[in-house]
Amino acid sequence: MCREHRIKVTPQRLEIYKVAIQSKEHPSAEDIYHSVRAKLPTISLDTVYRTLSSLERWGLLFKVAVVDDRSRFDADLSPHHHVICTECNNITDFLWPEFDSLALPEDVTGWGSLKLKASQFVGVCSKCDAKNKNKVFSIRSSAQ
Numbered sequence: 851m852c853r854e855h856r857i858k859v860t861p862q863r864l865e866i867y868k869v870a871i872q873s874k875e876h877p878s879a880e881d882i883y884h885s886v887r888a889k890l891p892t893i894s895l896d897t898v899y900r901t902l903s904s905l906e907r908w909g910l911l912f913k914v915a916v917v918d919d920r921s922r923f924d925a926d927l928s929p930h931h932h933v934i935c936t937e938c939n940n941i942t943d944f945l946w947p948e949f950d951s952l953a954l955p956e957d958v959t960g961w962g963s964l965k966l967k968a969s970q971f972v973g974v975c976s977k978c979d980a981k982n983k984n985k986v987f988s989i990r991s992s993a994q
């Protein structure tokens with residue numbers, strides 16, 4: 851793919867892309883930087899930022915969302931959707947073939963060229979929900 855786009859494959863680019871594609875966590879630039887540093891200790895965070903925006907421009911990955919002021923990346927280009935927890939900042943993939951096969955509304959088809967067709971749900975995951983309930987419970991019981 852790189853050859854096709856005449857992109858020079860550097861060890862940095864390759865390693866950053868590898869980390870992005872192997873992660874299921876939708877990592878931030880900072881997460882990728884920490885993983886890549888294990889193999890390339892001299893790499894800078896700035897290089898990671900620049901490489902990520904190049905990879906995004908070449909269509910090899912995309913920004914899923916900005917969570918807690920950090921852009922989160924996804925190199926999985928197969929059709930899928932995301933649920934985002936506002937407490938633990940986890941981004942979870944899910945499949946929704948019924949959505950994928952829906953005809954688009956006219957407002958969208960006439961709008962321009964689409965790069966990404968995915969839905970995003972935001973809320974509190976059941977793990978965090980349970981933790982929050984425990985918190986409330988302990989506050990109540992300590993008040994007694």
Ligand SMILES: [Zn+2]
Pocket residue numbers: 935936937938939940974975976977978979
């Ligand atoms: Zn959560």
Ligand SMILES: [Zn+2]
Pocket residue numbers: 876914924926930931932942943
């Ligand atoms: Zn994803």
